[in-house]
Amino acid sequence: MYDYTDFDREFVNTRVQEFRGQVARRLDGSMTEDEFKPLRLMNGLYLQLHAYMLRVAIPYGTLNSGQMRQLAMIADKWDKGYGHFTTRQNIQYNWPKLMDVPDMLQALADVSMHAIQTSGNTIRNVTADHFAGAAADEIEDPRPTAELVRQWSTDHPEFQFLPRKFKVAVTGSSNDRAVVKAHDIGLRMVRNADGAPGYEVIVGGGLGRTPMIGKVLRDYLPKADLLPYLEAVMQVYNLHGRRDNKYKARIKILVHEESLEVMQSRVAEVFERIRDDFVVPQDLIDHIETGFQPPAYKTADIAPVLDGALRSFIDTNTVAHKNPDYAIVTISLKGIGETPGDATSDQMRVMADLAEKYGHDELRISHEQNVVLPHVHRGDLPAVFAALKDAGLATANVGLVSDIIACPGMDYCALATARSIPVAQQISTAFADIDAQRDIGPLKIKISGCINACGHHHVGHIGILGLDRAGVENYQITLGGDGTETATIGERAGPGFAYDEIVPAVERLIKAYLDLRADPEETFLEAYRRVGMGPFKVALYPEKQERANAA
């Protein structure tokens, strides 16, 4: 874990005191809401449909057990005993009261956490591969990079009022688990011809109103050049990004309108100018890297797995670790019929205890709204599984049809145009049987309750977008999206479905897939790529087919 320096600690504590003063001035009338709003947003405090919402950053999704317990304590003391983990590796509290928020922020600061820059037109929480530091396929742990970017971007005076928000993601593997091609900047670790690690810099990706796959701005950037290069990109965006139209203000529009080549030459020009002035002190780099050393792996016996339920859990919820005696365990926050990404305070404490006892004190939050124990010795898997089962956290559905991403939607979010959560709950319930889910195989359903696409619907194998059509909830389906290294924006299937029609529509899609797949090994996405939209359209709109046949 990265440990805060005295500088970090003082900075975060000072911000809490500053915000305490701002809340007091709002409450005594010396500040209007118009004056207060940008300040509360800078500290992660939104006003949603039914209440305030506090969004807390979990940089690169990494937590230790003490931090997870503190999140549970905050949920119990100032909220309703649960938290919602988001697609940006944040946690959101849905019911804080304004006067309590400074105390919540202080409780976060006490465990080296904060809510700074989780809103506003700034560089947001830096996200990373949730298997970072553990994945067998990794070139290098991406988290020291993410931490360096976090330190550089936090309170960066020049980038507090960008044309629009700005999101950075980092992956250390060729298999992209951080959706780097759908971020304003995506950094993918690569090696050059000499084997030295560096970055492929991807720019201008994003979902939302105008979904775009990022383009390669620089195919190899030496590690030492990272900050001056990012600074150059940000300067170009800050100067040239459109401020006349909110919907055209993201960097993806700038890249699209002015071309990648223009962007490359502008960035190169600034980069050359500032590069020599931008030396990151070696002791800072050393301090960061010390925080991400691999754990002291243990050696112990590994008993053969005989129990069927445990075997099924291991098959579905674990992946290969760089140490063959270890496994990466994903804890599904997608219990059948439950709200995706929600964990009760009791569940948070169970996960913290497991991390402390069996996981070298590390936890990760994935953008797929699950929790990861990155370092579990295979000999401890039976004990971990048993404890998860007792806590209602052993659902063996990771990567399957019920492992759905869903934004909070109109159950909470002030921007939403329709609900997401109950749609996810109903799909999950409709496919409750885990054996049937395993038969369907890998399938990513992603649901957003508005065009802003927090639920990543564009990159879902099946994407669902909830809209308001003449005062009624309506759901559009996209197919064939992909958020990995082969990133693809899904294609819209046709007219939307009413709230009570969307789950049967998804059931028809999946039945069509099962009927047409070449063999049980062919996944939904592979089948879609092979046969195209046609057969799925027939399944989605059977009445149209009947009409055509009758004509």
Place this chain on the structure above:
Amino acid sequence: MAKAFKPQIVTANDLLLGDVIYLTAEGGWTRDHASAQVAQNAEQAEAMLATAAAQQLKIVGPYLAEATLDANGTPGPVHFREAFRTRGPSNYSHGKQAEAAEA
């Protein structure tokens, strides 16, 4: 031709607690949609919004929302978003629906 005016209420969120509130005929606030004051014309609606906006120490984000009226003139929500705001989220019994259940 100008559009016919439809009845409206003023809604906002409580400054301290954040919960959904409605302007009453007395110029105060209620948590019950049915007790909200109803504007019958555009002038009245604007005046009510001004009354609400002047209460910065109590509320956040006031706006006008269309309302239905039953036979007794009691206002109800028109848009589903406003209907959700009278209840709370659909995944847990939290918010107004929980308070109603306790009452």
